[in-house]
Amino acid sequence: MSGSIRFAAVAAAAITLSCVVIGGAAGAAAAPAPAYTPVPGSAAPFARPAAVTGSVPGATRLTVQVWLKPDIAAAETFATAVSTPGGARYGHYLSPAAYTAAFGPSAAAAGAVASWLRAEGFTGVTDGPGRAYVRATAPVSVIDAAFRTSLKYYRPSAGVSAGRYALRANSGRVSVPSSLRASVIGVTGLDNATPAPRKVSAPSRTPSVSSTACSKYYGQRWATGWPAMFGVTAFPIAVCGYHASQLRAAYGANGANSGKSQTIAMVEIGLARGMYDTLKTYASDMKLPAPSKTRYREISLGKGRMCDTWADEETLDVEASYAIAPSAHQLVVGGDSCDNGDAGLQSIVDADVAIVNGSGSRPLATIVSNSWDNGLSGETQATSLTSIEHAFLVQAAAEGVGMYYSTGDSSGVETPSSDPYAIAVGGTSLGLGKANNRLFETGWSTDRYLLSENGKSWQEDSEDGAAGGGFSLLWAQPSYQAGVVPAALATPPGDRGIARVIPDISADGDLMTGIAVLDRVSSVNGKPVYEWTLIGGTSLAAPLVAGMVADAQQGQDTSFGFINPALYRLAGTAALHDTLPVTSATPAAYRAVWCATDVCDYASAGGAIATIDAENTSMLAYTGQVTRKGYDTMTGLGTPNGQTFIKALRALLK
Numbered sequence: 001m002s003g004s005i006r007f008a009a010v011a012a013a014a015i016t017l018s019c020v021v022i023g024g025a026a027g028a029a030a031a032p033a034p035a036y037t038p039v040p041g042s043a044a045p046f047a048r049p050a051a052v053t054g055s056v057p058g059a060t061r062l063t064v065q066v067w068l069k070p071d072i073a074a075a076e077t078f079a080t081a082v083s084t085p086g087g088a089r090y091g092h093y094l095s096p097a098a099y100t101a102a103f104g105p106s107a108a109a110a111g112a113v114a115s116w117l118r119a120e121g122f123t124g125v126t127d128g129p130g131r132a133y134v135r136a137t138a139p140v141s142v143i144d145a146a147f148r149t150s151l152k153y154y155r156p157s158a159g160v161s162a163g164r165y166a167l168r169a170n171s172g173r174v175s176v177p178s179s180l181r182a183s184v185i186g187v188t189g190l191d192n193a194t195p196a197p198r199k200v201s202a203p204s205r206t207p208s209v210s211s212t213a214c215s216k217y218y219g220q221r222w223a224t225g226w227p228a229m230f231g232v233t234a235f236p237i238a239v240c241g242y243h244a245s246q247l248r249a250a251y252g253a254n255g256a257n258s259g260k261s262q263t264i265a266m267v268e269i270g271l272a273r274g275m276y277d278t279l280k281t282y283a284s285d286m287k288l289p290a291p292s293k294t295r296y297r298e299i300s301l302g303k304g305r306m307c308d309t310w311a312d313e314e315t316l317d318v319e320a321s322y323a324i325a326p327s328a329h330q331l332v333v334g335g336d337s338c339d340n341g342d343a344g345l346q347s348i349v350d351a352d353v354a355i356v357n358g359s360g361s362r363p364l365a366t367i368v369s370n371s372w373d374n375g376l377s378g379e380t381q382a383t384s385l386t387s388i389e390h391a392f393l394v395q396a397a398a399e400g401v402g403m404y405y406s407t408g409d410s411s412g413v414e415t416p417s418s419d420p421y422a423i424a425v426g427g428t429s430l431g432l433g434k435a436n437n438r439l440f441e442t443g444w445s446t447d448r449y450l451l452s453e454n455g456k457s458w459q460e461d462s463e464d465g466a467a468g469g470g471f472s473l474l475w476a477q478p479s480y481q482a483g484v485v486p487a488a489l490a491t492p493p494g495d496r497g498i499a500r501v502i503p504d505i506s507a508d509g510d511l512m513t514g515i516a517v518l519d520r521v522s523s524v525n526g527k528p529v530y531e532w533t534l535i536g537g538t539s540l541a542a543p544l545v546a547g548m549v550a551d552a553q554q555g556q557d558t559s560f561g562f563i564n565p566a567l568y569r570l571a572g573t574a575a576l577h578d579t580l581p582v583t584s585a586t587p588a589a590y591r592a593v594w595c596a597t598d599v600c601d602y603a604s605a606g607g608a609i610a611t612i613d614a615e616n617t618s619m620l621a622y623t624g625q626v627t628r629k630g631y632d633t634m635t636g637l638g639t640p641n642g643q644t645f646i647k648a649l650r651a652l653l654k
Contacts, residue, residue, distance in 0.1 A: 036148055036175040039184055041383025044169040044191045045376065046160045047152070056151040056168050058141030063124075063342040064189035065133040065350075066113050067388045068105035069182070070395070075103040079397035079421065080479075083562040085569055085652040091558040093400035097360040100130040103398070109183040110134055116177055120146040128350070129357030132392065133188075143190070148175040151190060159377050162192045163309060165343060169193070185391065186384030192344035195269070196375040197313040198406035199539035200465050200511045213596040214240035214534070218431035218439055218513065223594035226609075227457050229449065235594035235609055241516025241534040242432060242508070244286040244323035249436035251324065251507065251548055252642015258289075259325025259550035265365035266318060266543065267351045267372070271298055271334035272311040274520050274528055275318060279330075281530060282319050282518040288326045295329045299364075301350055302336025316517050316535050317369055317543045323515075324547025327554075331355075331365050348372060349388065352403070356396045363401050366559035369546040371406045371539035373414040379474050381415055386474060393421035400561035404546050406538035407503045408468030411445070411623030417468065417502055420478040423564055424502035425542040426635050427467035427509020428579055429612045431590055440590045441579050443467060443627030443634025444510040447614035463621035464610045467509055467538055468502070469633040470625055475500035480565040485631050503636035504564055506579065507544040511536035512593045512610050545640065552646040556653055566652050567637055572630065575648035576638035581627040582613035 081089040094102065113134045114125045122136035140151050149170040156167045169191035176184050215221045215237045224234040242250075272278075275298070279291050318330060333355055335347025358364040374381040393416065396403050405417035407426045417424040429446070431439035445466040449458035471490055477498040481490070490501045508514070514536030522529045553559055560566060570576055582591055592611045613634075614621040625633040 035178040037178040037181040038173040038175045039181070039186060039384055040173070041387070042170070042174045042186055043172050044193065044382055045380045046157070046193065047154060047169040047171060047191070051155045052171070053153045053155050056140045056153060058139060058144070060140045061137060062140060062143060062189055063135060063137045064143060064187055065128065065135045065346060066117070066176070066184055067133045067186045067188065067391070068109055068113065068131060069185045070105055070391055071103045072391060072394060075099075075394045075398055078103070079394050079562065080565075082400070083397050084565045091400070091561075091653060093558070093561060094398050095361050096130055096357045096363060096399060099395055099398050103395075105131045105183065107131065113180055113183065116180060117146070122146070129353055130395070132353050132357070147187065147190075149173070149190070160193050160375060162343065163194045165192055167193065185387045186382070188346040188349065188385070188388065189342065189344070194343070194375050195345050195348050195372045197310055197539055198371045198373060198409050198542075199313055199316055199535055199537035200409050201312060201536070202511070202534040212237075214238055216240060217246070217434050219433060219589060226594070227451070227455075229458055229609060229611070230588040230591050232588040235592050236589055238512040238593045238595040239514070241514055241532065243516055244288055246432050246436050247323055247508065247515065247544065250430060250432055250438060251544065251640050252645070253324045253548065253551060254643065257551040257554050257643070257646055259328030259547065260554050262325065262367065262550040262553045263329040263331055263365040264321050264325060264543070264546050264550050265331040265333055265355050265368045266314070266321065267348060267355070267368065267370050268314045268317070268332060268334045269310040269348060270336070271300055271332060272314045272520070275314060275332065277528060278315060278518060278520045278530065279318055279322060283322065283326070285518065286323065288322065291322070297330070298332045298334070299354070300334045300336070301347065301354060302342060312517070312519060312533065312535065313371060313539060315519055316515070316539055317371055319517055320515060320540055321369060321543035321547045321550075324544055325550040328547070328550045333364075345374060345385065349392070353392050356392055356399060356401055363396075363399050366401050366553070366561065367546050367550055368396070368401060368403050369543045370404060370416075371542050373406070373408055373417065378412050379415050379418060379472065386415060389416040390419055390421070393419050397421050397562035400559045402549065402559070402561055402563050404542045406542045409465050409509070409537045410463065410468065411466045411625060412468055413470045413472055413502060414468050415474075418472040418475060418500060420475050420500050421562060423562070424504045424636070425538060425545050426469055426503030426506035427536075427538045427541045428506050428635055428639060429510035430508040430513045432513075440586070441577065441639060442582050442613045443579060443625070443632065445614050445621060445623055445625065445627070445634060446510060446512065446610040446612055447619045447621035449609050449611065451608070458609060460620050461608070463614075463623070465511055465536070466621065466623050466625070467506065467541075467634055469636070471499040471501050473499070477501070478564070480568040484568050484571045489626070489631070489633055501633060504567055505545055505576075505637055506635040506639050507541040509536055509538045509541045510612070512595065512612075515540050548640040548645065549649075552649045556650060558653065560649060560653070566649060569652060570648050571637050573648060575641055575645045577641045578629060578638045579627060579632075579635040580629060581615065
């Protein structure tokens with residue numbers, strides 16, 4: 001990948017950050033007239049010559065989007081002002097139309113790009129919401145010529161694929177006419193690398209809570225007579241999946257504050273079949289108020305309405321948010337990655353943009369749960385895509401929209417959650433007792449051990465999952481983290497300065513302490529067939545936190561919007577439950593969980609154990625992240641502390 005990203009200067013009292021790209025060497029061929037200029041950071045990082053398997057046929061039709069540059073510096077200043085409690089502008093958000101008029105790309109810039117695309121032979125040329133992009137369709141032969149590139153197929157890997165489709169991308173940076181370069185920040189639709197949902201689930205269906213293979217609550221059932229770990233030979237059996245009442249108790253949700261009149265949007269690849277009917281059944285089984293069609297809505301951005309490759313993810317998002325905020329409106333927005341001509345990240349980013357721009361007079365929701373990342377490792381995506389994401393995240397903040405992003409289900413930092421205008425949600429391991437009492441809650445970082453062949457000891461296998469977190473290599477520290485995040489956790493190696501650190505806030509994410517999700521798995525004679533599934537991951541944490549914020553917004557005159565400046569004002573207060581590390585003094589019962597093979601499907605005849613909060617540097621699962629008193633890189637500021645959290649947030653609006 002040619003080019004690099006460095007920290008931008010950060011003003012002491014503002015979140016003034018920019019993604020700065022330094023272009024690499026220009027191509028050797030002489031530019032035709034009119035002159036063309038490469039778009040920095042527009043090459044996919046996986047598009048290496050050694051991985052090419054062929055060329056995309058010239059007749060293949062694709063839909064691309066040329067993204068336009070807003071006045072990002074001025075927009076950042078405004079977004080910071082309306083998001084910072086105590087300031088004169090706090091809570092005075094713009095409508096989408098007003099944002100476009102003040103900071104968005106100009107009509108002249110959009111018109112010039114549209115004219116160029118039509119002249120090159122593209123059809124269906126239209127402006128996107130808020131003129132964020134110009135969208136157009138053409139055969140690959142036209143696309144290659146227009147952008148001075150060549151679309152190739154690439155060998156997929158464990159880290160990147162295109163799901164059901166052959167993986168494709170432009171073979172190098174794209175170029176645009178030099179007269180347009182200042183208006184263009186990137187092009188999407190050329191590669192179709194699939195974004196990754198941030199969930200983990202039991203490969204087999206979850207046994208009923210009456211089964212001895214799992215527990216209804218933490219510590220209900222035990223596995224005994226196994227080799228010792230932490231000095232004990234008996235281990236709590238992993239939960240079957242917490243029910244809504246248990247999670248509501250853990251995070252202090254009540255009937256008075258239930259998200260009434262608030263809207264939570266959930267961003268998905270497509271739309272699952274029969275989601276509303278599934279939710280009705282879930283609510284009935286969980287003894288929650290019945291959902292209403294007046295409070296549930298789905299939007300598909302394309303023809304792939306029944307694209308259910310993320311059915312488990314969508315079900316998790318809908319049911320988890322409903323468990324915490326059952327009176328809120330739910331909006332499920334599906335992209336169109338069912339269509340290979342409009343696949344990859346483009347469709348899911350479009351879903352975010354559609355929510356933020358709404359009807360022009362208001363966004364579609366002020367709380368948006370995003371349980372996905374770019375599907376690549378770390379912050380390695382094309383830098384032009386980072387700029388595209390940053391642009392709509394700043395717009396969201398300026399409009400009072402909170403964008404909640406899962407931080408990932410393995411160690412490290414992912415995009416877009418590392419963006420300073422994203423609300424990064426990490427994960428915890430949560431032990432709830434028989435009375436729904438919190439036995440413990442600590443950072444989610446587990447190490448897997450399998451039974452040895454002779455059955456006399458445990459052998460370390462691999463990391464069993466962890467909440468993403470740590471310092472960013474793309475973004476400088478935003479002002480809201482100054483004085484709260486310890487410098488030792490925010491200082492990358494080298495002369496980089498103080499960095500943005502994630503997560504910001506957390507909730508339950510560990511699969512061993514996950515949620516019971518009701519999935520529609522088939523139908524018989526036209527009637528749906530449901531099964532319970534054990535699911536965890538930061539995909540669980542994000543909608544849980546979104547639900548708590550919806551509860552807090554109930555009855556308020558305005559939204560909390562980009563909530564990070566407010567959250568960091570609450571650091572160290574009773575509004576947040578401070579998750580503490582597991583130590584040698586922690587009871588062994590809270591340090592290791594046994595999981596049966598028919599639940600976890602481990603390659604071990606006797607099951608396996610997962611040790612909680614693996615921060616010992618000798619462990620394979622050691623991530624470099626820490627759980628500690630105060631801010632930490634596993635759980636951020638901590639987890640929402642029920643009605644105290646709600647009251648503290650509301651007080652900041654006054």
